[in-house]
Amino acid sequence: xxxxxxxxGYYSASYKEAKERFLQAAVDLNAQIYTYHPETLAQPDxxxxxxxxxxxxKPVLVVSSGVHGVEGFxxxxxxxxxxxxxxxxxxxxxxxxxxxxxxxxxxxANIRRVNEENVDLNxxxxxxxxxxxxxxxxxxxxxxxxxxxxxxxxxxLFFVKVATNILKHGGLQSLKNAVAGGQYEFxxxxxxxxxAACDSTNIIKENYSLWLGETEKVVHIDLHTGLGxxxxxxxxxxxxxxxxxxxxxxxxxxxxxxxxxxxxxxxxYKASGIMGEWLQHYFQHVDYxxxxxxxxxxxxxxxxxxxxxxxxxxHFGDRSSEAYKKAVEDLKExxxxxxxxxxxxxxxxxxxxxxxxxxxxKYL
Ligand SMILES: [Zn+2]
Numbered sequence: 001x002x003x004x005x006x007x008x009g010y011y012s013a014s015y016k017e018a019k020e021r022f023l024q025a026a027v028d029l030n031a032q033i034y035t036y037h038p039e040t041l042a043q044p045d046x047x048x049x050x051x052x053x054x055x056x057x058k059p060v061l062v063v064s065s066g067v068h069g070v071e072g073f074x075x076x077x078x079x080x081x082x083x084x085x086x087x088x089x090x091x092x093x094x095x096x097x098x099x100x101x102x103x104x105x106x107x108x109a110n111i112r113r114v115n116e117e118n119v120d121l122n123x124x125x126x127x128x129x130x131x132x133x134x135x136x137x138x139x140x141x142x143x144x145x146x147x148x149x150x151x152x153x154x155x156x157l158f159f160v161k162v163a164t165n166i167l168k169h170g171g172l173q174s175l176k177n178a179v180a181g182g183q184y185e186f187x188x189x190x191x192x193x194x195x196a197a198c199d200s201t202n203i204i205k206e207n208y209s210l211w212l213g214e215t216e217k218v219v220h221i222d223l224h225t226g227l228g229x230x231x232x233x234x235x236x237x238x239x240x241x242x243x244x245x246x247x248x249x250x251x252x253x254x255x256x257x258x259x260x261x262x263x264x265x266x267x268x269y270k271a272s273g274i275m276g277e278w279l280q281h282y283f284q285h286v287d288y289x290x291x292x293x294x295x296x297x298x299x300x301x302x303x304x305x306x307x308x309x310x311x312x313x314x315h316f317g318d319r320s321s322e323a324y325k326k327a328v329e330d331l332k333e334x335x336x337x338x339x340x341x342x343x344x345x346x347x348x349x350x351x352x353x354x355x356x357x358x359x360x361x362k363y364l
Contacts, residue, residue, distance in 0.1 A: 010077040010084075011343060015102065015109035018076040019049060022101045025083035026051035029091065031099075034207070038105070038199035040116050046105035048203055053086065054096035056213025059361045062220035063354060064100040067122050067275060069107015069114065073336040074295060075223035076101060076108075077343075078350035085351070095361055098211050103200055103275070111328050112314070113307065113335070115198060123182035123193030123271060124201045125278035132195050135183035138169050139191075146179060146308055147189040151317035151327075158305045176300060177264045182272045188315045190307055193273045201275075208279065212286065217364045219357045220290045222276060223350060225335045226303060227269075228296025231345045234259050234266070235353070236292040238277040245289060252360040253291065253353065261292075287364060293353045295346045297337050306334045 012018035026033055031051040037044060063082065065075025079099050086097070102108045106116040114120050126132060139146070145161055152158065162175075169175045182193040197205070212218065228234050235253040239245060241260045249258045264270040276290035297303075310331040313324045337343070 008340065008343060010081040010347060011073065012076060012080075015046070015072070015105065018072065018080075018108070019047070019101065019105075021080055022051070022076060022083070022099070023049060025080055025087070026053075026099070028087055029053050029083060034211070036203045036207070038116070038203060040199045041106055042116075043106075043109070046109050048103060048105060048200060049101040050207075050211060051083075051099045051101070052096065052211060053091060053099075054093065056096050056211075056215055058094060058096045058215065059217040059219075059364060060096045060098055060212055060215045061354070061358055061361055062098045062100065062211075062218060064103055064220070064222045064275075066102035066104050066108045067222060068120070068224060068226075068335070069104040069110070069112050070332060070335045071113070071223070071225045072102050072104070072108035073332075074225045074343075074346060074350070077347055078223055078354070081347060081351055082354055092358070095358065096213070096215065100204075100211075103204065105200075111332050112310070113331070114192070115200060117194060117198060118187060118192055118311075118315075119194040119198050120182065120191050121198060121200055122275055123191060123273040124198050125205075125275045126193070126197075126273045127278070127281065132184045132193060135185040136178045136181060138175070138178035139183045139189075140185070142169075142179065143186055143189060147186060148308075148312050149316050151313045151323070152309055156309075158308075159301070162301055162304065172300070173264065173269075177269045179304065181270050188311075190311050204275065205278070205282075208283070212283070216286055217361065218283070218286055218288045219361045219364065220276065220279065220288070221354055221357050222290070222292045224292055224294045225297055225346070227294055227300060230296050230298065230337070231342055233257070233293055233295040233346070233349050233353070236261050236294055238274050238280060238290055238292070248289070248360070248364075249291065252356050289360075289364070291353075291357075293350065295349065297342070298334050303334050306330045 034050040036048045066072025310327040
């Protein structure tokens, strides 16, 4: 991979800056650009932007960012670095590249993982015939702890409470599956999947055929940050563990990097309503390979503590208070660490993953 990338320069300080730089880079490459505004969003300047470069009958590389709002700071930087690399080195005419910028523009602009309806969009892509109902039993048990209606203070004893719950729920991994897998019963709770398909979700669903054109082959990298070891990353698959494509993923991205979400092991956890799962299901006529690339930041319990606190303050606290500002800052740090080393290393890895995807796309 090109080692001349000056990684720090690709990170933007805000959603607005990230969007402007993304669009400018796309214009510089004569990309076809589509802009969508979710109707549930009050601010008209918050949009999902799609840039398409190349002939859509060719194999397609899709790179998406910001499904989890705040995680878009990282995903957008990777997209920008790749776009600028294309400009410098010339566009590969054998493939088409589709960039989806900020699937959840509200969360990106307002430093939340969830959208304007408190929905985790990566729990909102349920199959079209499935009801948005239900929650894991353990989540219902834990609701009082996970979603306190009085914002937690400094004497919260989070780690004592969580340790008790880990024991009660059969270990950290099963607690993670129960909490993060998605729930459809507590609209102000964390990891809420919504009461119906959200506007952002419908924008993706309704326009995806247009973006893909006549292609028969797709490799899709959906960029995320959070779970996993800091500075490292995993390739999380929405396909069943017995997928015939297992070998291809391991060969493409490396044996040790690939995990199946359905296994509920390692970095992975079982979740419902994942965007990639929906896309693979509805584009069965296309050879559609989907990988969520998850770049690790902080340990899982620290993340849970920060997500829970920010969510509780957002719904039940005083949003003008210093304590709320601190909760938001902590959330940003959790999904977009300020560390120069983290940013450098993760951006390089992000580009490496896309490079691997492009290479494999040609031989799919
Ligand atoms: Zn994510």
